[in-house]
Amino acid sequence: MNLVLLGAPGSGKGTQAELISKKYGWPHISTGEIFRNIKAGKSSLAEAVKGYIDRGQLVPDSITVDIVEQRISESDCERGFLLDGFPRSIYQAEILGVSLGRRGMGIDCVLYLALSDEAIIRRLEARRVCPGCGRDYNLVTQPPKENGKCDACGTQVARRVDDNIKIIRERLDVYRKETQPLVDYYIKKKVLSEIDASKTIEEVSVSVKEFIDLKCDVHRT
Template identity: 45%
Template sequence: MTRRSIRRVVLVGPPGSGKTTQARAVSDKLGAPHVCIGELFRSNIARGTPLGMASRSYLDRGELVPDEWTTEIVRQRLAEPDAAGGFLVDGFPRTAHQARSLTEALNDAGTPVDLVVETLLERDEAALRLAGRRSCGSCGRIWHVRFNPPAVYGICDDCAGALEQRSDDAAAAIQHRLDLYDRDTAPLLELYRRQGVLATIDASGAVEDVTERMLSVLGV
């Protein structure tokens, strides 16, 4: 594919494989907005919307939010004007039902997915990344206590906001999330492989190296 033909991209990979970090790094180069399902839910929770409040208990336990709610929040986001020319989605779809819903919606609009990128990472490394991840409560930037620490422990370099560990990054929730990925999401890869839209990158190593691999498969 050429860069011009790749406009609608989906990132699939286990929790901790860096999907959100990589999406933020390449969305401007792709010329398409980054649509993160996790951020969409957290935004709804912060604003106290009915969808956010109903979803909170699932997210706190590291469980998947029901397909209908998740699909609806993504549909709403992709219908916004800035996504009309393309998008970079991470964290969705996570189940076969979500994948079918996304495919149907995009095909009906005449805008099918151009590329699905799998961010491949071993389970033990994914768990290590998740356990040390900290998010800024003010600007949302993600740090890591070992791999990408801020200059001052617990304080975001960008905005001086307090860094927090998400409830679903607690030890018990991490293993549950990885189990759910193996059970519900990993099987989607074969579906996209058969459709001829799947590319896989090695998500281990330095963030900058992974970004180069990502840009390569996107043709940017």
């Protein structure tokens, strides 16, 4: 089963993607995580990616598409995969469709995590990340268990560079312009279902599971 998660920054895509991947065994392909790993390097690509991310801009299609195509061609994606952060435009969606079509595949299900701009801003201002291991937290919805330290490695969590209010608003503007049209695109293809992302992580997870099981005809073994 090939699944796409859509939603603005802060809508909970990463959290739900991890839960889906764990439950159904599909690899979680996060372009955000891939770019952050590249950004940590010292190559010319790393410098370019760092510039785009720190300014709240989307990484160009020429870079993003190549990286995603390479990833979904790996053997662990043969039985299905979960895309988080891609596609971000109709152009990317069309390229993805062509690429999958060459392999006799397609996108089976799309989940759209819907959340208001006000709720998104509140969440992103409270978001933190562990500089040590990269684990994500939210001081409101998913805080560290002890004194702002990472549950996994004990490193003090910190705000991400791109989570200040100016860049948050810029990212939302980019999202509404570039990514929101994908909702209509996938509605027309009759593969999209909207999920209310304002609920708790557990409540959203239940809705996600119901969608996958009922609409995508997935059966747990």
